[in-house]
Amino acid sequence: MSHAPVHRAASEVLSPALPYDMRPAAAVASRNVTLQQFVNSATELKDHGRVSACRAAFGENYGAVRELAGSIKQHTLDHLDHYLERYIDAATAAGVRVHFAADAAEANAICVGIAKANNCRLCVKSKSMVTEETRLVPALEAIGVETLETDLGEFILQLDGDAPSHIVTPMIHKDRAAVARAFVRELGARYTEDPPTLTAIAREHMRKKFRKADQGISGANFLIAETGSLVLCTNEGNADLSVGVPRIHVALVGIEKVIPRMEHLSVFLKLLARSATSQALTVYTSIITGPRKSGEPDGPEEMHVILLDNGRTEILREETRELLRCIRCGACLNACPVYRKVGGGHAYGAVYSGPIGAAITPLLKGLANYPDLPHASSLCGACFEACPVKIDIPKQLIRLRAAMVERRLAGVGERGVMRVWGAILKRPWAYRVAARVGRAVQRSMGEGIASSDPFADRGWISSAPGPLAGWTDVRDLPTPTSRSFREWWAARRTEDRRGEERS
Amino acid sequence: MTTRTEFLARVSRELGRPAGAGSVGTCPGVDEELVRLTGHGEDVAKLFASRAAAAGMVVHRCAMETLGRTVQTLLGSLGAKGVVLDHLDAPMARSVADAVAGAGVRVIDPVTAKGLDSQFDAEAGITGALSAIAETGTLVVASDKARSRGTFMVPPVHVAIVLETQIIPDMIDLWPLIGNRPSTAVTLISGPSKTADIEGILVTGVHGPGAVHVVLVADAGNLPVGGRR
Numbered sequence: 001m002s003h004a005p006v007h008r009a010a011s012e013v014l015s016p017a018l019p020y021d022m023r024p025a026a027a028v029a030s031r032n033v034t035l036q037q038f039v040n041s042a043t044e045l046k047d048h049g050r051v052s053a054c055r056a057a058f059g060e061n062y063g064a065v066r067e068l069a070g071s072i073k074q075h076t077l078d079h080l081d082h083y084l085e086r087y088i089d090a091a092t093a094a095g096v097r098v099h100f101a102a103d104a105a106e107a108n109a110i111c112v113g114i115a116k117a118n119n120c121r122l123c124v125k126s127k128s129m130v131t132e133e134t135r136l137v138p139a140l141e142a143i144g145v146e147t148l149e150t151d152l153g154e155f156i157l158q159l160d161g162d163a164p165s166h167i168v169t170p171m172i173h174k175d176r177a178a179v180a181r182a183f184v185r186e187l188g189a190r191y192t193e194d195p196p197t198l199t200a201i202a203r204e205h206m207r208k209k210f211r212k213a214d215q216g217i218s219g220a221n222f223l224i225a226e227t228g229s230l231v232l233c234t235n236e237g238n239a240d241l242s243v244g245v246p247r248i249h250v251a252l253v254g255i256e257k258v259i260p261r262m263e264h265l266s267v268f269l270k271l272l273a274r275s276a277t278s279q280a281l282t283v284y285t286s287i288i289t290g291p292r293k294s295g296e297p298d299g300p301e302e303m304h305v306i307l308l309d310n311g312r313t314e315i316l317r318e319e320t321r322e323l324l325r326c327i328r329c330g331a332c333l334n335a336c337p338v339y340r341k342v343g344g345g346h347a348y349g350a351v352y353s354g355p356i357g358a359a360i361t362p363l364l365k366g367l368a369n370y371p372d373l374p375h376a377s378s379l380c381g382a383c384f385e386a387c388p389v390k391i392d393i394p395k396q397l398i399r400l401r402a403a404m405v406e407r408r409l410a411g412v413g414e415r416g417v418m419r420v421w422g423a424i425l426k427r428p429w430a431y432r433v434a435a436r437v438g439r440a441v442q443r444s445m446g447e448g449i450a451s452s453d454p455f456a457d458r459g460w461i462s463s464a465p466g467p468l469a470g471w472t473d474v475r476d477l478p479t480p481t482s483r484s485f486r487e488w489w490a491a492r493r494t495e496d497r498r499g500e501e502r503s
Numbered sequence: 504m505t506t507r508t509e510f511l512a513r514v515s516r517e518l519g520r521p522a523g524a525g526s527v528g529t530c531p532g533v534d535e536e537l538v539r540l541t542g543h544g545e546d547v548a549k550l551f552a553s554r555a556a557a558a559g560m561v562v563h564r565c566a567m568e569t570l571g572r573t574v575q576t577l578l579g580s581l582g583a584k585g586v587v588l589d590h591l592d593a594p595m596a597r598s599v600a601d602a603v604a605g606a607g608v609r610v611i612d613p614v615t616a617k618g619l620d621s622q623f624d625a626e627a628g629i630t631g632a633l634s635a636i637a638e639t640g641t642l643v644v645a646s647d648k649a650r651s652r653g654t655f656m657v658p659p660v661h662v663a664i665v666l667e668t669q670i671i672p673d674m675i676d677l678w679p680l681i682g683n684r685p686s687t688a689v690t691l692i693s694g695p696s697k698t699a700d701i702e703g704i705l706v707t708g709v710h711g712p713g714a715v716h717v718v719l720v721a722d723a724g725n726l727p728v729g730g731r732r
Contacts, residue, residue, distance in 0.1 A: 237711025296566035
């Protein structure tokens with residue numbers, strides 16, 4: 001299998017030229033049978049796992065627990081200025097140096113500044129979507145700091161010059177042979193496709209780096225306002241080594257990660273791992289409150305937290321605020337038929353993919369830059385159903401579609417068709433005429449119609465003209481029947497009346 | 504450079520609140536009816552042992568009198584030559600120290616070792632626990648002046664000594680033990696280090712320990728619940 005749906009450099013996959021046209025990548029991926037099988041089986045397995053894990057744990061309360069989690073996050077966002085103030089004060093009191101980054105460039109500049117001031121040469125990094133968003137790794141490498149992704153999946157992608165395609169399991173699009181080839185080429189390893197052996201090779205390589213690294217970088221799953229703590233969840237333990245072993249720990253965190261009190265973790269931790277990977281808890285959940293205190297034997301000497309805005313305050317507006325509740329579990333990706341069909345995250349052309357990505361990317365990067373994303377959904381509602389903090393993603397996508405029309409971003413053709421359609425729907429006589437004409441035209445193109453046989457009254461169109469070919473390219477379009485429902489109903493009522501008159 | 508004031512003013516502005524608005528109303532609390540999954544009535548030691556095993560940890564149950572022998576046998580079976588030994592609570596410290604000496608292994612004291620480098624060459628790390636959660640079979644370890652952040656993370660095998668009286672039913676019961684001034688690092692451990700990044704196939708021991716042994720001690724004397732010392 002090829003290592004990406006469309007051959008593009010890693011940087012282009014997540015930060016493509018704008019405006020981004022999703023269709024070429026989606027078209028290639030939807031024809032790649034192997035990729036389809038991979039993404040289908042991985043996401044379906046996780047989606048079913050989530051449902052059974054959450055039902056087993058919460059039973060009938062599953063919906064109510066999601067409601068509670070959503071309401072805690074919503075309350076925090078409604079008063080985000082207050083909770084950020086509290087977090088900053090508490091973290092500072094615990095010895096953390098808190099920095100403020102309005103955008104990606106400022107966040108990277110702060111991180112680069114810390115690395116320079118401390119003469120850092122080697123940096124170990126734990127998985128973080130925010131650092132993908134700011135493109136931190138290239139910024140550090142540009143000043144000569146070797147920066148190693150330590151999450152196994154991210155490590156392999158970095159080695160192979162590839163980009164993550166899922167926010168929880170980044171390597172969902174790649175198979176073991178691709179890993180084996182990358183290890184032979186980049187690490188000089190013996191060729192093996194055995195996952196435990198491949199993992200052991202990666203472990204040995206990275207342990208040497210952990211031992212020597214002078215800076216560790218992480219994101220955060222949660223920030224706790226009351227205590228100034230930072231919470232990291234991993235299964236591999238790479239975050240604990242990344243932030244515990246080197247002399248300096250830098251965390252890059254979006255402002256939406258704050259929650260009021262430590263006890264609220266009970267709600268979020270119980271939902272997060274079950275929603276993401278159907279585990280009760282991630283193997284490691286670390287609550288870190290500041291750097292090493294005086295007299296402690298180890299841990300970093302300095303801890304920095306860079307709070308990042310980068311467009312989040314735009315989303316903070318009332319009508320879109322709920323999108324910031326997201327705890328990045330990836331459940332909506334696993335549940336989404338469109339995410340599966342387009343072969344995973346790469347087709348979205350952005351760091352955040354799937355339903356949540358389709359909703360937040362246009363807000364973070366501009367609706368005009370991502371005109372396809374609000375439409376990359378069938379509005380089936382599976383994402384809303386899966387979301388542990390009850391974000392109404394379909395509603396947000398519809399809002400974006402409406403915004404496209406308001407801002408005249410929708411195509412001229414689409415707007416014209418919709419205007420005509422609207423005019424017809426407002427006038428019953430026009431609807432009757434249009435329906436009759438439409439039926440006649442479609443039946444004239446149909447095959448296999450035998451009007452004399454009531455069971456073969458409708459046929460199919462196997463190739464339609466113009467934009468309708470989008471439908472008939474991949475499946476037949478059934479023709480309408482010879483009589484419309486209205487005609488059938490009128491005829492039936494006439495018969496009934498006659499029957500009544502007779503009796 | 505963006506200052507704290509500018510940064511927060513932007514947040515307030517988009518919220519439509521005056522900068523520095525203090526009023527926050529009431530945040531929803533943790534509704535125990537919904538969130539608590541394990542109650543106080545259950546046999547928490549039994550539940551913890553079964554859930555920890557299900558999470559991939561190896562549980563060895565023993566009494567306080569047989570703790571030393573259990574640890575010595577375990578270290579023997581691991582073939583460990585060097586172990587990192589955290590400072591343990593009084594009733595356990597002596598028997599574990601004797602067991603380690605009896606097994607003839609080199610001991611690294613993380614407090615005097617200053618830094619984690621020497622831990623990379625050890626075969627096992629021995630810790631106590633702040634607490635253990637029955638519901639998920641989770642160990643809770645805290646790192647502070649006497650306890651390293653590396654012992655349970657850096658060596659390839661983690662041995663945790665847990666008293667049955669330290670087990671709490673549910674995560675909800677953990678936060679009062681941690682309080683408002685948490686240790687520098689509190690880590691919840693639910694199994695050996697795991698990954699399924701390559702084709703979804705589960706592999707253990709990718710970064711952290713590939714094996715976690717829990718020595719669960721039945722007779723705990725008069726130690727208070729949650730006491731680690």
